Amino acid sequence: MLTTDSVYTIAKALSKEGLRELYTKIGKDLNKDEKPNRLSKKPNRISDKEISDMVMTRIFKVKTK
Numbered sequence: 001m002l003t004t005d006s007v008y009t010i011a012k013a014l015s016k017e018g019l020r021e022l023y024t025k026i027g028k029d030l031n032k033d034e035k036p037n038r039l040s041k042k043p044n045r046i047s048d049k050e051i052s053d054m055v056m057t058r059i060f061k062v063k064t065k
Helices: 004-012 016-041 048-059
Strands: none
Touching: none
């Protein structure tokens, strides 16, 4: 089983270019995991009522209260 210590020892043996490439690959993997969480945390700019009112007035041409 690999541990962080053994991976660190292997990474230290890499050249500077190899370390940069490894860092880039790990960064991309971490960003893939984080992106969905960021999207779900954004608040809605328009409320559900405002959206339904817009649909009724613009698409169905029905006046809302």
